Amino acid sequence: MEVxxxxxxxxxxxxxxxxxxxxxNGSEVRKKIMDGTIEAAVINAQxxxxxxxVLVAVNxxxxxxxxxxxxxxxxFGEILFNLSPGNNILAAYQKFGVQDAERQDVLVVLLNDLQxxxxxxxxxxxxGTRIPLESLRDIRDEQQIIKLFKISEAERRVGRLEDVVVxxxxxxxxx
Amino acid sequence: MADxxxxxxxxxxxxxxxxxxGDSSVSSSNMAEIPTVVQIIERQAASGESSAAGGGTGPxxxxxxxxxxxxxxxxxxxxxxxxxxxxPTVLKERFSKKYRHPRxxxxxxxxxxQGEARTVARARKAGIPTPCIYFVNYQSxxxxxxxxxxxxxxxxxxxxxQSVGAGDSFRALQPIMDKIGKILATMHDxxxxxxxxxxxxxxxxxxxxxTDPEVVxxxxxxxxxxxxxxxxxxxLYVLEKAFLSTHPNTETLFRVILKSxxxxxxxxxxxxxxxxxxxxxxxxxxxxG
Numbered sequence: 001m002e003v004x005x006x007x008x009x010x011x012x013x014x015x016x017x018x019x020x021x022x023x024x025n026g027s028e029v030r031k032k033i034m035d036g037t038i039e040a041a042v043i044n045a046q047x048x049x050x051x052x053x054v055l056v057a058v059n060x061x062x063x064x065x066x067x068x069x070x071x072x073x074x075x076f077g078e079i080l081f082n083l084s085p086g087n088n089i090l091a092a093y094q095k096f097g098v099q100d101a102e103r104q105d106v107l108v109v110l111l112n113d114l115q116x117x118x119x120x121x122x123x124x125x126x127x128g129t130r131i132p133l134e135s136l137r138d139i140r141d142e143q144q145i146i147k148l149f150k151i152s153e154a155e156r157r158v159g160r161l162e163d164v165v166v167x168x169x170x171x172x173x174x175x
Numbered sequence: 176m177a178d179x180x181x182x183x184x185x186x187x188x189x190x191x192x193x194x195x196x197g198d199s200s201v202s203s204s205n206m207a208e209i210p211t212v213v214q215i216i217e218r219q220a221a222s223g224e225s226s227a228a229g230g231g232t233g234p235x236x237x238x239x240x241x242x243x244x245x246x247x248x249x250x251x252x253x254x255x256x257x258x259x260x261x262x263p264t265v266l267k268e269r270f271s272k273k274y275r276h277p278r279x280x281x282x283x284x285x286x287x288x289q290g291e292a293r294t295v296a297r298a299r300k301a302g303i304p305t306p307c308i309y310f311v312n313y314q315s316x317x318x319x320x321x322x323x324x325x326x327x328x329x330x331x332x333x334x335x336x337q338s339v340g341a342g343d344s345f346r347a348l349q350p351i352m353d354k355i356g357k358i359l360a361t362m363h364d365x366x367x368x369x370x371x372x373x374x375x376x377x378x379x380x381x382x383x384x385x386t387d388p389e390v391v392x393x394x395x396x397x398x399x400x401x402x403x404x405x406x407x408x409x410x411l412y413v414l415e416k417a418f419l420s421t422h423p424n425t426e427t428l429f430r431v432i433l434k435s436x437x438x439x440x441x442x443x444x445x446x447x448x449x450x451x452x453x454x455x456x457x458x459x460x461x462x463x464g
Contacts, residue, residue, distance in 0.1 A: 008242060008259050009310075055260040056309055067314065154302030154361075163307040163321070167299060170308040174292035 016110040023128035041076040042098045045105035046141040049162035057082035209347045212388040263322040288316040294398040301365035304391040325382040330374035354390045356435025363407045370397030372414035408449030
């Protein structure tokens with residue numbers, strides 16, 4: 001259920017991703033993130049095409065964190081910011097962070113949780129069911145993603161949706 | 176040979192396609208049969224050789240890029256192959272030129288890296304297939320991008336088709352030239368100047384599930400944005416020169432590209448006019464003195 005990868009460019013960083021379905025206490029989770037109890041990126045799973053997209057966002061966040069050039073305050077906030085097409089941090093949190101909905105699916109990203117302790121703590125707080133990461137493809141809301149990223153038909157045809165989004169993410173600050 | 180002459184060219188191409196893509200022995204036993212794009216891709220994958228690879232095993236990236244292997248060194252950048260977040264990746268590293276003043280050098284190199292990333296994004300928005308960029312490191316001027324699988328350069332394919340020496344090579348290459356013309360038209364209509372159009376920078380991608388090869392443009396390192404017909408004309412001129420010098424006796428093939436370009440571009444008239452002008456006078460030649 002939990003998928004762990006090491007970042008090729010930063011081998012001292014391990015990334016864990018877990019998918020929770022039917023989360024009912026979104027507001028509580030958000031409060032705990034803001035007060036620092038939860039140290040993780042809790043992402044609105046509907047806005048994610050593929051785990052690769054998340055890894056790309058994490059890689060960039062860790063890269064900027066090491067250079068102390070993040071746009072946001074924490075590496076987890078930076079992950080959310082990287083996922084977003086725009087430069088407005090608040091908008092990124094609102095669209096890609098945990099929502100105010102009664103029920104939602106969230107993807108939790110943890111860093112260097114080698115003993116699994118952080119995951120344990122997060123699981124105790126989040127009221128939802130853990131499901132396989134593969135289910136992410138069924139949860140993704142393509143229409144919403146296309147609309148938010150303003151992906152034209154021509155651009156959509158260039159490749160898979162996750163590649164279109166990843167390329168946008170990677171070239172966002174190129175001007 | 177008499178039998179071959181009686182077959183219609185399209186049948187010969189269809190037969191070689193039906194023979195199966197994995198059967199590389201077919202090309203050696205049937206010298207007059209034109210290879211398909213898929214066959215060339217597989218042949219290159221098996222032998223690890225292509226004009227794009229320049230030799231499979233090169234010195235590893237050592238200190239700077241563990242897990243990446245150098246495979247090409249150009250005037251501006253080094254290319255490495257490796258894996259990034261589970262995906263086959265090409266790393267393009269722009270290096271500093273020691274003869275430049277360090278601060279200027281840093282700015283220039285970063286500007287070029289940024290420009291390349293920006294143009295790739297712009298090209299994709301216009302619908303031009305390019306490798307997907309995964310990550311840009313502006314500190315080290317490294318671009319990590321998709322390593323195109325199941326692809327070959329149009330250069331390698333044209334060479335392979337021509338080397339077979341069959342009379343119907345034109346028929347086999349024409350649809351591809353058509354596609355190239357269309358992509359270039361879309362690119363120029365989006366006011367994107369590639370800046371280094373050669374048959375090595377025009378890739379042909381075709382995986383197992385595809386019925387036709389797809390044209391993918393690479394290397395936007397010298398690209399720019401311009402509405403001027405002159406710049407677009409020069410872009411085509413550069414391709415024409417590269418095309419005709421690399422592939423002898425291909426004037427008719429290049430004309431297919433131009434015809435397709437004219438058909439698919441909304442602004443082709445002025446561009447072709449400029450192309451003719453540039454052909455007459457040559458590039459960067461002022462008629463003074």
